[in-house]
Amino acid sequence: MDENNNNSNTPNPQNDFDLDAALEEKFQQVQQDLDRLRAMNANADAQQAAVSAAVPSEESTEETATPEEPLPETEPAEEPPAADSAPTEDAPQFEIAEEALSETAPAANTPEDKESARERKARYKLKRQILITNRVGAVVRIFAIGSIIFGGSIFLLVGNRPTESAEENRKLATPPSFSMDALESGDYIADWMHYYEDTVPGRSNFKHMISKLESYQGLQGEDKVQFYGNIAPVKKDTESEKKDNVTTTAPVASGNSAGVTTTVTTVTTEPEADPVEIGDGIVLVDKRAISIYGGSFSRGEKYAATLNEYKKQLGDKVNVYSLVAPTAVSFYLPDSYSGYTGSESDNIDHIDENLQNVKAVDAYAALAAHTDEDIYARTDHHWLPLGAYYAAEAFAKTAGVNFAPLSSYTKTTLSGYLGSMYTFTKSVVLQENPEDFTYYTPHNQYTTQYYDTNFTNERDGKLLISLDNVEPVSWYLVFMGGDEKITHVKTDVTNKRTLVIVKDSYGNALVPYLTQSFSDIYVIDMRYFDLNAVSFMQQVGATDVLFAMNTFSATGGNSECLETIRRSKEVSQ
Numbered sequence: 001m002d003e004n005n006n007n008s009n010t011p012n013p014q015n016d017f018d019l020d021a022a023l024e025e026k027f028q029q030v031q032q033d034l035d036r037l038r039a040m041n042a043n044a045d046a047q048q049a050a051v052s053a054a055v056p057s058e059e060s061t062e063e064t065a066t067p068e069e070p071l072p073e074t075e076p077a078e079e080p081p082a083a084d085s086a087p088t089e090d091a092p093q094f095e096i097a098e099e100a101l102s103e104t105a106p107a108a109n110t111p112e113d114k115e116s117a118r119e120r121k122a123r124y125k126l127k128r129q130i131l132i133t134n135r136v137g138a139v140v141r142i143f144a145i146g147s148i149i150f151g152g153s154i155f156l157l158v159g160n161r162p163t164e165s166a167e168e169n170r171k172l173a174t175p176p177s178f179s180m181d182a183l184e185s186g187d188y189i190a191d192w193m194h195y196y197e198d199t200v201p202g203r204s205n206f207k208h209m210i211s212k213l214e215s216y217q218g219l220q221g222e223d224k225v226q227f228y229g230n231i232a233p234v235k236k237d238t239e240s241e242k243k244d245n246v247t248t249t250a251p252v253a254s255g256n257s258a259g260v261t262t263t264v265t266t267v268t269t270e271p272e273a274d275p276v277e278i279g280d281g282i283v284l285v286d287k288r289a290i291s292i293y294g295g296s297f298s299r300g301e302k303y304a305a306t307l308n309e310y311k312k313q314l315g316d317k318v319n320v321y322s323l324v325a326p327t328a329v330s331f332y333l334p335d336s337y338s339g340y341t342g343s344e345s346d347n348i349d350h351i352d353e354n355l356q357n358v359k360a361v362d363a364y365a366a367l368a369a370h371t372d373e374d375i376y377a378r379t380d381h382h383w384l385p386l387g388a389y390y391a392a393e394a395f396a397k398t399a400g401v402n403f404a405p406l407s408s409y410t411k412t413t414l415s416g417y418l419g420s421m422y423t424f425t426k427s428v429v430l431q432e433n434p435e436d437f438t439y440y441t442p443h444n445q446y447t448t449q450y451y452d453t454n455f456t457n458e459r460d461g462k463l464l465i466s467l468d469n470v471e472p473v474s475w476y477l478v479f480m481g482g483d484e485k486i487t488h489v490k491t492d493v494t495n496k497r498t499l500v501i502v503k504d505s506y507g508n509a510l511v512p513y514l515t516q517s518f519s520d521i522y523v524i525d526m527r528y529f530d531l532n533a534v535s536f537m538q539q540v541g542a543t544d545v546l547f548a549m550n551t552f553s554a555t556g557g558n559s560e561c562l563e564t565i566r567r568s569k570e571v572s573q
Helices: 019-042 044-057 061-068 087-101 111-158 180-185 187-198 203-217 239-248 297-314 335-340 344-353 363-368 385-399 420-425 472-478 505-514 533-539 559-567
Strands: 226-229 252-254 263-265 281-285 288-291 319-325 410-417 435-441 446-451 459-461 486-491 498-503 520-525 544-550
Touching (some): 180 187, 297 319, 319 385, 385 435, 385 544, 420 472, 435 505, 472 505, 498 533, 520 533
Antiparallel strands (some): 252 263, 281 288, 410 435, 446 459
């Protein structure tokens, strides 16, 4: 049996090829062949004598063996070590060594030797082929990865950047204006980073792809509740620790349904986490998509402090209100998943506790009484117009103004609504279960004018736009057609009260229900307003100011816009 068949150092052709190891192996194989052949040559004389004796005389085995007895004592037995003692036998020995070194099979006397030589040659060819293939593959992979990175970088830097998001019903960030103050404070760089983050080319497709990938590897409950996006359990402290933490630290609230202890996460030595935005984490349950709320007591405190400053600047003659609207997560997330969201009710209560001379509107209680009705969209992150009606009713009671019953409005229902949540998730469940979109048109007399965000370029318009040519995903735009404008609604109400609504997109749906409560209504979006807000309120003669937004805005990054427009340049006269 060939010794090479039992060689433990023979590599597996399937393993990665190492040239140095292969050469070392080949040298050992050659050495083994030489040793074997030297042994064969050392006995050549005896083998030849035995063959010669057997052929002419055909004698017995005892006679052929007799020459082998004295071999150790005769000169032929000592000749193999000497180079000149057997010149005729050395020549074949040298030729065999050359053949072994050249990777051809050595002169074999047995079929096993020939088969071993063929196997070694085949292994060598296979390993060489694998080596070449691996090297070519590595080059191709490096080139492909480099092309993707380079091409992707160029695309992200110079690609067409979107200016608005239909899924989120908002305008996207714009390039910041340069100022030395902004540069020194770091706001200029931060604003540029936010701009590039918010306006990534192909932003919508990227969000859909990421949500889809995360849905495959995300959490899934026993009841087939599906998680999309950035979702993780919220660490909880005890209720007794909460009271100390909310006034001294930067906690992230963790809320539960009624009857379950509500707790907060507190980190005293680390900076507060970035606020969660609608669409960052979504739970799909019972044909309804729900955005997971992060919460932040400290950001809520900043929101309340900003509203307190507005009240101080506006004075006693102007009523200031805070309406923080909860979202669907407060009412429709199963109790078993309450550990994955913060408590909107706790955050709203904490905001209200920090208000000074600002009147809180309890929209939470108003909506909680109607959760069996269609007050929140299943396929979109907004509340439905019916939910906004109940919140507007709560505000009217707080403000002490008349409020028309829902029966006095014209009801319009559209079928096939698939909103932003479907766009985010591309869920088949939502796709197969679209919903109705119902809005209400007031009957009283009013006119609507629109201005740009500098309060110029007045133009007539409609408070509720036509949806005939609007895609279902954007049906929420029925209210004023969007956010990036200043709206003035002049009504037939004679109470001479002028309301300024400072809002996010949730506030849009409130406006139609207040046309029978105030003489004039001005609507500005805190994210796109370019003037000094206090001066604007004074200029239009505001008697009432309503800050209306959802919890994600009040305890998130959008609330910072309120402080920005409070400190911005004065309104030009």
